[in-house]
Amino acid sequence: MNKNSYLPGFFGGVVKDSSNYSYIDFEEIEKSKLIPSECTMISWNITNKCNFNCFYCLNFDHKEKKELNLNEVIKAIKKYNPQKVTITGGEPTLEPELVSIVNNLYKYTKEVEIISNGSNIKKLLLLPRKIKIRISMDSYDNNYLKKITNSISIKDIINNILELKKAGFDLGINTVYTKYNENDIYDLFYFFKDNNINDFFISYVFPRGHAIKEYDSMKGDIKKYVKLIEKLYKNKFNINLLIDYNFNCFIPRHGSCSYKNLPHMLYLDRSGKIFHCDQFNNNKDMKFLRKINIMDIDKECEECNLRWFCNGGCRANAYFLDGSVNKKDKITCELFKEWYKENKSIHLKIDKFNFPKELNYNFNNFKNYLIKNFEGDLENIKEVTNFLETKNIDTLFYSLWQDFLFEGEFYLFSILESNIYYFLKNKKYKEACVQILFFWLGEQFLYSCLGDIIGNYLSNKNILFINKQNIKENDEYLKFLFFELNNNRYKIRNKLATNKKLTEFLKNNIFKLKKGFVNGLVDYVKRNS
Numbered sequence: 354m355n356k357n358s359y360l361p362g363f364f365g366g367v368v369k370d371s372s373n374y375s376y377i378d379f380e381e382i383e384k385s386k387l388i389p390s391e392c393t394m395i396s397w398n399i400t401n402k403c404n405f406n407c408f409y410c411l412n413f414d415h416k417e418k419k420e421l422n423l424n425e426v427i428k429a430i431k432k433y434n435p436q437k438v439t440i441t442g443g444e445p446t447l448e449p450e451l452v453s454i455v456n457n458l459y460k461y462t463k464e465v466e467i468i469s470n471g472s473n474i475k476k477l478l479l480l481p482r483k484i485k486i487r488i489s490m491d492s493y494d495n496n497y498l499k500k501i502t503n504s505i506s507i508k509d510i511i512n513n514i515l516e517l518k519k520a521g522f523d524l525g526i527n528t529v530y531t532k533y534n535e536n537d538i539y540d541l542f543y544f545f546k547d548n549n550i551n552d553f554f555i556s557y558v559f560p561r562g563h564a565i566k567e568y569d570s571m572k573g574d575i576k577k578y579v580k581l582i583e584k585l586y587k588n589k590f591n592i593n594l595l596i597d598y599n600f601n602c603f604i605p606r607h608g609s610c611s612y613k614n615l616p617h618m619l620y621l622d623r624s625g626k627i628f629h630c631d632q633f634n635n636n637k638d639m640k641f642l643r644k645i646n647i648m649d650i651d652k653e654c655e656e657c658n659l660r661w662f663c664n665g666g667c668r669a670n671a672y673f674l675d676g677s678v679n680k681k682d683k684i685t686c687e688l689f690k691e692w693y694k695e696n697k698s699i700h701l702k703i704d705k706f707n708f709p710k711e712l713n714y715n716f717n718n719f720k721n722y723l724i725k726n727f728e729g730d731l732e733n734i735k736e737v738t739n740f741l742e743t744k745n746i747d748t749l750f751y752s753l754w755q756d757f758l759f760e761g762e763f764y765l766f767s768i769l770e771s772n773i774y775y776f777l778k779n780k781k782y783k784e785a786c787v788q789i790l791f792f793w794l795g796e797q798f799l800y801s802c803l804g805d806i807i808g809n810y811l812s813n814k815n816i817l818f819i820n821k822q823n824i825k826e827n828d829e830y831l832k833f834l835f836f837e838l839n840n841n842r843y844k845i846r847n848k849l850a851t852n853k854k855l856t857e858f859l860k861n862n863i864f865k866l867k868k869g870f871v872n873g874l875v876d877y878v879k880r881n882s
Contacts, residue, residue: 425625
């Protein structure tokens with residue numbers, strides 16, 4: 354399974370590759386000159402104005418509600434230091450100062466991208482050649498375009514795209530899948546691929562903005578949508594998919610809440626105001642999204658073996674379709690079930706991960722279980738869990754649990770170990786102590802919590818299983834995990850215990866306080882903060 358869970362700055366950060374987000378530690382960050390930041394991309398809505406009237410547009414109208422405040426926009430971009438800024442609208446070419454704005458943006462980010470309908474070729478040709486231009490185009494059919502505008506023809510749009518390509522721009526095509534173009538997209542993409550443009554983004558139509566009015570009548574057939582994606586994938590079209598190399602298949606990039614699971618993207622309006630989600634941008638506090646547990650959304654989700662892929666779906670879809678962010682996202686649910694049907698070769702692998710609720714991640718349950726079964730001084734656990742931020746402990750537990758359950762590996766311990774050495778080397782002793790605390794707590798979590806749960810299960814005739822299906826297969830896999838856990842137990846601890854620099858630091862700075870290992874670390878951090 355892709356190791357694509359998000360790790361915040363206290364573990365190092367994340368590095369983006371072609372298919373997912375991977376763990377990265379502080380030493381790697383220094384070597385590669387990457388900046389540990391929660392934000393890798395800002396999507397900036399530069400204007401609401403548009404010369405088209407797309408029936409699925411996410412904007413409810415094209416009236417300009419706010420003044421463009423470039424000072425605040427630049428201030429926000431400098432603060433979050435994104436690797437990329439994507440300019441959206443409305444139609445960005447209707448902004449009179451677009452060209453100078455784009456040139457200025459390169460002072461604050463490495464990459465600039467613009468999403469346009471491709472109608473204003475003169476303005477687009479004035480942009481610097483290093484910009485990425487994505488053209489929103491849904492169909493080859495002129496009748497389809499007439500649903501959106503009468504000001505330009507399909508032939509003109511295509512000629513504009515080919516002219517931009519000839520001028521040396523890096524181009525991509527964005528397409529929204531609806532009932533009206535579901536039989537046309539493959540031919541459209543094939544035409545552009547044949548003209549050396551092979552970068553496509555295809556999205557199922559969302560139930561918001563203009564689309565909410567007649568959503569049921571315009572949404573496309575999800576079965577056809579999945580078959581189309583599979584056909585594009587097999588024919589080597591470069592489209593927006595997560596490629597899972599362990600399962601050797603594509604996974605639709607759809608539905609999972611980017612704020613909850615991969616908060617790498619921020620949204621910026623004309624006035625310079627930042628939002629974590631462009632669908633809940635009237636809500637100042639987005640933290641409620643983080644608190645939604647997929648095990649609590651729907652009984653069907655709790656028992657579904659695809660929840661690891663959909664992550665509970667999009668909360669905005671649930672809200673706009675059923676009036677509550679706590680409901681099931683029907684679109685994502687149907688999409689992944691159809692994807693599962695089409696990929697029979699991976700059923701055995703995926704079914705292996707379909708453990709019952711007791712073996713699914715629940716922060717409070719795991720924390721309580723850890724405290725209840727901890728074999729050492731209970732005050733140590735309480736001291737650390739009270740000292741470290743809850744959200745960071747939550748991420749630590751979740752990341753270790755996911756690594757263990759799906760991989761039988763301990764990637765995060767290697768990162769923490771590397772971080773400890775890095776901070777000691779750079780004489781950042783307070784930071785090193787924090788990493789040691791995370792290492793210690795993570796070790797207790799695996800052995801006093803997960804190890805105990807699985808050990809009890811294996812020795813008590815499967816009492817943890819509500820559902821008796823596939824018990825034999827689950828037994829074998831859990832035995833393997835339990836063996837790996839015990840096999841690595843002392844290996845993990847000894848990596849740190851035998852390091853001379855670390856033991857010397859602990860001896861001279863922590864143990865001499867005579868407050869014990871854990872209390873000594875906490876005390877050192879507090880005194881040096």
